Amino acid sequence: MDNNLSFVRTEMLQGQTPPLGERGIVRWMRTNLFATPLDTALTLLAILALAWFLPGIINWLFVNAVWSGPDRSVCSTVAQGGIQPEGWSGACWAYVNANFNQFMYGPYPVDQHWRVNLVAIIFVLLLVPLLIPKAPYKVLNAVVFFFIFPIVAFILLVGGWFGLPYVETSSWGGLLVTLTLSFVGIAVSLPLGIVLALGRRSKMPVIKMLCVIFIETIRGIPLITVLFMASYMLPLFLPPGVSFDRFLRALIGVALFASAYMAEVVRGGLQAIPKGQYEGADSLGLGYWQKTGLIVLPQALKLVIPGIVNTFIGLFKDTSLVTVISMFDLLGTVKQHFSDANWISPQTPISGLIFAGFVFWIFCFGMSRYSIFMESRLDTGHKR
Amino acid sequence: MASQDITPVGRDSAKASLLYDPKFRGYIFQAVTVLVIAGLVYWIVNNTIANLQRANLASGFGFLDGRAGFDISSSPYLSYTSDSTFIKALAVGILNTLTVAVVGIITATIIGFIIGIGRLSHNWLIRKLCTVYVEVFRNIPPLLVIFFWYLGVLSVLPQARESIKLPFSTFLNNRGLFFPAPVFGEGSWLIGAGLIAGIIGTFFVRRWAYKRQMATGQQFPVGLTAFGLIVGLPLLALIIRGFPVSFDYPVLGAFNLRGGTLIGPEFMSLYLALSFYTASFIAEIVRAGIRGVGKGQSEASHALGLRAGPTTRLVVVPQAMRIIIPPLTSQYLNLTKNSSLAVAIGYPDLVAVGGTILNQTGRSIEVVAIWMVVYLSVSLLTSVFMNWVNAKMALVER
Numbered sequence: 196m197d198n199n200l201s202f203v204r205t206e207m208l209q210g211q212t213p214p215l216g217e218r219g220i221v222r223w224m225r226t227n228l229f230a231t232p233l234d235t236a237l238t239l240l241a242i243l244a245l246a247w248f249l250p251g252i253i254n255w256l257f258v259n260a261v262w263s264g265p266d267r268s269v270c271s272t273v274a275q276g277g278i279q280p281e282g283w284s285g286a287c288w289a290y291v292n293a294n295f296n297q298f299m300y301g302p303y304p305v306d307q308h309w310r311v312n313l314v315a316i317i318f319v320l321l322l323v324p325l326l327i328p329k330a331p332y333k334v335l336n337a338v339v340f341f342f343i344f345p346i347v348a349f350i351l352l353v354g355g356w357f358g359l360p361y362v363e364t365s366s367w368g369g370l371l372v373t374l375t376l377s378f379v380g381i382a383v384s385l386p387l388g389i390v391l392a393l394g395r396r397s398k399m400p401v402i403k404m405l406c407v408i409f410i411e412t413i414r415g416i417p418l419i420t421v422l423f424m425a426s427y428m429l430p431l432f433l434p435p436g437v438s439f440d441r442f443l444r445a446l447i448g449v450a451l452f453a454s455a456y457m458a459e460v461v462r463g464g465l466q467a468i469p470k471g472q473y474e475g476a477d478s479l480g481l482g483y484w485q486k487t488g489l490i491v492l493p494q495a496l497k498l499v500i501p502g503i504v505n506t507f508i509g510l511f512k513d514t515s516l517v518t519v520i521s522m523f524d525l526l527g528t529v530k531q532h533f534s535d536a537n538w539i540s541p542q543t544p545i546s547g548l549i550f551a552g553f554v555f556w557i558f559c560f561g562m563s564r565y566s567i568f569m570e571s572r573l574d575t576g577h578k579r
Numbered sequence: 580m581a582s583q584d585i586t587p588v589g590r591d592s593a594k595a596s597l598l599y600d601p602k603f604r605g606y607i608f609q610a611v612t613v614l615v616i617a618g619l620v621y622w623i624v625n626n627t628i629a630n631l632q633r634a635n636l637a638s639g640f641g642f643l644d645g646r647a648g649f650d651i652s653s654s655p656y657l658s659y660t661s662d663s664t665f666i667k668a669l670a671v672g673i674l675n676t677l678t679v680a681v682v683g684i685i686t687a688t689i690i691g692f693i694i695g696i697g698r699l700s701h702n703w704l705i706r707k708l709c710t711v712y713v714e715v716f717r718n719i720p721p722l723l724v725i726f727f728w729y730l731g732v733l734s735v736l737p738q739a740r741e742s743i744k745l746p747f748s749t750f751l752n753n754r755g756l757f758f759p760a761p762v763f764g765e766g767s768w769l770i771g772a773g774l775i776a777g778i779i780g781t782f783f784v785r786r787w788a789y790k791r792q793m794a795t796g797q798q799f800p801v802g803l804t805a806f807g808l809i810v811g812l813p814l815l816a817l818i819i820r821g822f823p824v825s826f827d828y829p830v831l832g833a834f835n836l837r838g839g840t841l842i843g844p845e846f847m848s849l850y851l852a853l854s855f856y857t858a859s860f861i862a863e864i865v866r867a868g869i870r871g872v873g874k875g876q877s878e879a880s881h882a883l884g885l886r887a888g889p890t891t892r893l894v895v896v897p898q899a900m901r902i903i904i905p906p907l908t909s910q911y912l913n914l915t916k917n918s919s920l921a922v923a924i925g926y927p928d929l930v931a932v933g934g935t936i937l938n939q940t941g942r943s944i945e946v947v948a949i950w951m952v953v954y955l956s957v958s959l960l961t962s963v964f965m966n967w968v969n970a971k972m973a974l975v976e977r
Binding site: 226227228230234237238241242398399400401402405412414415416417418419420423424427428430431432433434435483508512513515516518519526530533541544545548549551552555556559560563 | 601605608609612613616623626627629630631633700701702703704705708714715717718719720721722723726727730731732734735916917919920922923930934937943944947950951954955958959
């Protein structure tokens with residue numbers, strides 16, 4: 196018998212690579228850019244639009260931009276009294292460069308800038324390990340960050356103790372004001388918002404009514420109105436002779452405003468907790484505060500992390516409104532310097548605003564990315 | 580909470596139980612809160628009265644009848660001069676707020692829906708471009724966007740003499756946007772009547788078509804008919820009356836443009852900024868809404884033989900709207916409230932006019948009270964209207 200006889204193929208052919216149109220970049224482009232005639236048209240339109248705008252924007256931002264210079268002449272054309280050729284247009288980063296310290300610290304005394312820097316360094320050193328989930332000593336870190344750091348920061352920034360010269364808040368400005376307002380606003384609005392949300396869901400009618408009135412009133416009016424109230428009406432409410440720091444007044448306005456929004460976010464989380472959790476806690480014999488603090492809030496807050504961070508981002512952006520009650524945060528300082536005779540040029544305002552926008556954007560985008568990261572980390576798969 | 584209402588029975592525990600009775604403690608707590616709040620209010624009112632007397636300020640709303648004495652740069656509806664009353668100034672402010680809010684809401688909705696749908700596109704380039712738009716505008720303060728348009732773009736436009744010419748005899752310069760103003764001649768009322776008749780006719784055609792489809796299953800091209808009625812009837816009126824509408828074109832003079840209608844840079848920058856800013860939020864809402872409709876819905880619709888267009892129109896969008904409308908309402912309210920940022924660039928909205936009155940008369944309490952009443956009622960009216968829309972859209976369960 197011939198054992199070699201075989202009717203079944205024993206050797207397989209080599210698999211062939213897919214045809215050119217079905218692999219690699221060609222396939223990717225076919226499915227993602229040119230899938231249908233409409234897609235093709237849209238892609239071509241988008242490419243045309245990009246080709247039209249992008250070179251101009253890049254030219255303006257980087258190629259034609261002026262990066263350093265002593266005064267407005269470097270950012271103006273000859274006809275405007277500068278050195279640039281006729282028809283020149285580019286970003287005036289020299290303006291940002293020259294006023295950078297102003298944008299960061301405002302009129303804070305120059306020889307005292309190290310105090311602000313020190314606070315910023317401590318802030319970053321404490322915040323970064325708090326944000327990294329694997330870093331140890333979370334509780335200690337949080338206690339230092341939320342209770343000891345504010346005191347240290349207050350002493351360092353305001354001064355008057357330990358031989359530090361006193362710097363009044365009216366000479367604060369720039370990013371310093373933006374970050375201080377946001378940090379304090381966040382630190383105040385979260386606990387206040389939780390209390391208001393619990394109050395709104397309370398069984399006690401008086402407490403509930405007061406919380407509802409507060410939340411709904413604040414949410415119904417614009418922040419500017421609240422800021423005007425804080426700066427014009429608060430002094431009327433206090434006994435004659437007692438006066439409030441202006442910075443503190445703006446701080447109260449911003450924090451109260453954010454806490455009303457925070458309360459609604461937290462309430463959403465509280466409502467999402469199933470009734471069984473409350474009843475389970477009751478049956479274990481836990482009191483109200485134990486039940487709330489150990490069972491309900493940890494679950495509720497976890498559910499609404501995106502909402503909480505969105506409120507933080509909103510608060511951070513809203514701090515820019517203090518410009519309207521003539522305080523100078525980052526945006527206010529940038530805007531204030533537009534009228535600086537040294538730097539008046541057609542390119543100055545737009546360059547300054549793009550810089551300020553970029554700084555705001557970095558902070559807000561960072562917060563939103565971190566919230567997405569935290570959300571996926573805390574997702575225990577119990578979502579219903 | 581429910582199970583804690585049991586009061587222990589027994590003589591010994593009677594005294595202690597009152598302290599530990601949650602109900603009783605609740606009453607005490609509420610009574611204390613009321614007392615504290617009442618005390619605080621009393622203290623504040625007392626202080627305010629003392630402060631007002633000390634500063635020799637009167638109170639009450641009587642001052643509103645007085646002469647305003649300041650000019651308002653833009654009053655398209657009411658004829659306002661500096662001799663008008665404070666009430667009229669406030670009315671101009673309210674109307675300006677409402678104008679920018681309504682126009683902004685419409686534009687933001689259109690941009691937002693386009694961008695939101697674009698973020699779900701199969702087209703990689705379109706998707707990325709829409710993502711960039713959303714991430715840029717969502718993370719920048721609205722005030723900065725307003726300043727960007729006002730100080731960065733519109734105020735560095737050329738002088739009137741070197742106006743940028745746009746199509747349809749429209750001119751753009753640092754005083755704003757000039758465009759031809761329609762002048763309605765005699766007999767133009769027929770055009771308006773035609774438009775209204777077209778809208779009413781569409782309404783009836785739609786009802787009839789719906790009934791017929793329910794009864795016979797036959798569809799009627801409502802969209803085309805509506806287009807014909809709403810565009811055709813006014814056009815017919817125009818032809819019958821021999822084109823009574825002419826245009827007042829802006830003409831370039833020696834120093835300025837004459838004629839036409841002007842939209843000031845304040846309104847334009849506020850309107851553009853609010854629209855672009857709010858659109859980024861609306862885009863996210865639209866995206867979440869469409870993604871929230873289960874995949875099974877469109878698959879089932881395909882299985883029934885509906886094509887992509889009708890699937891989107893008849894199956895996905897009506898369900899997505901249910902998810903979209905509540906957050907969309909709060910975005911509309913946010914836009915209305917953000918229109919108060921007008922005060923930063925001097926567009927005379929309610930807050931800007933109120934701020935001027937406040938600085939002139941020192942009546943801070945009254946002005947703030949007016950602001951609160953107006954904004955709260957606008958919020959309330961918008962929520963009532965949107966709740967009505969929402970109820971119409973809501974799932975009707977058998």
